[in-house]
Amino acid sequence: MTPAPIAVALDAPDLETAARWASLVTPHVSTVKVGLELYLRYGPDVVASVRGASGVQVFLDLKLHDIPATVAGAARAVARLRPDFLTVHATGGEAMIRAAVEAAPDVRIAAVTVLTSLGEEDLGRMGLAGPASDAVRRLAALAVGAGARALVCSPQEAAAVRAEVGPSITLITPGVRPAGSAAQDQARVATPEQALQAGADLLVIGRPITGAPDPGAAAAAIAAALRRRAAG
Numbered sequence: 691m692t693p694a695p696i697a698v699a700l701d702a703p704d705l706e707t708a709a710r711w712a713s714l715v716t717p718h719v720s721t722v723k724v725g726l727e728l729y730l731r732y733g734p735d736v737v738a739s740v741r742g743a744s745g746v747q748v749f750l751d752l753k754l755h756d757i758p759a760t761v762a763g764a765a766r767a768v769a770r771l772r773p774d775f776l777t778v779h780a781t782g783g784e785a786m787i788r789a790a791v792e793a794a795p796d797v798r799i800a801a802v803t804v805l806t807s808l809g810e811e812d813l814g815r816m817g818l819a820g821p822a823s824d825a826v827r828r829l830a831a832l833a834v835g836a837g838a839r840a841l842v843c844s845p846q847e848a849a850a851v852r853a854e855v856g857p858s859i860t861l862i863t864p865g866v867r868p869a870g871s872a873a874q875d876q877a878r879v880a881t882p883e884q885a886l887q888a889g890a891d892l893l894v895i896g897r898p899i900t901g902a903p904d905p906g907a908a909a910a911a912i913a914a915a916l917r918r919r920a921a922g
């Protein structure tokens with residue numbers, strides 16, 4: 691069976707747990723995501739540990755954000771790990787995004803538009819008043835203009851972003867919660883089915899899978915629900 695377009699966020703406190711989660715979910719999902727917690731604790735070796743022998747895609751979610759030369763150096767440094775995706779913050783600006791794209795030509799640079807943990811009140815206090823989708827669409831257009839081939843946004847904005855950037859850009863959506871799951875620290879959320887329906891290509895799901903008693907079964911259940919949705 692084709693693995694579902696899900697990136698499981700391996701936000702684990704130790705490498706053994708992350709590798710166990712990865713081996714449980716990889717029969718069901720296309721991608722595993724390494725974030726700051728694991729990478730800062732274990733360094734570059736973590737990528738090979740979670741990739742294993744499975745051939746699963748690796749999404750390196752480091753959210754680079756610095757001056758262009760520094761981001762270029764960092765992107766070049768991690769490109770040798772051959773991640774499928776690497777994140778940068780779109781708010782770093784066009785030159786910074788372009789620097790990452792040029793430094794890591796074989797890696798899909800994914801620009802994070804507006805963190806899914808931010809609600810409209812937060813955005814107002816940050817001087818970005820207005821619907822989140824306005825800022826997300828502006829940043830999405832800027833990032834694609836600078837060469838990003840993937841974007842990170844909430845599923846709530848996926849349809850608007852798709853309309854803005856067209857079909858060739860990979861849309862990645864965290865902030866995904868199966869019906870009945872707690873939002874936790876996520877503010878702009880939708881269900882996996884809604885995210886897919888809105889045009890997302892890859893759904894980032896962490897705690898609803900990794901916090902389940904059986905992460906493999908939780909991933910399989912969400913994957914099956916998405917397949918039913920796609921078939922119906």
Ligand SMILES: O=c1ccn([C@@H]2O[C@H](COP(=O)(O)O)[C@@H](O)[C@H]2O)c(=O)[nH]1
Binds near residue numbers: 804805865894
């Ligand atoms: O805007 C963003 C960008 C990245 N993330 C990351 O996705 C996962 C979400 O995990 P959950 O447990 O499903 O909430 C996490 O690793 C974040 O760093 C995001 O949530 N929002």
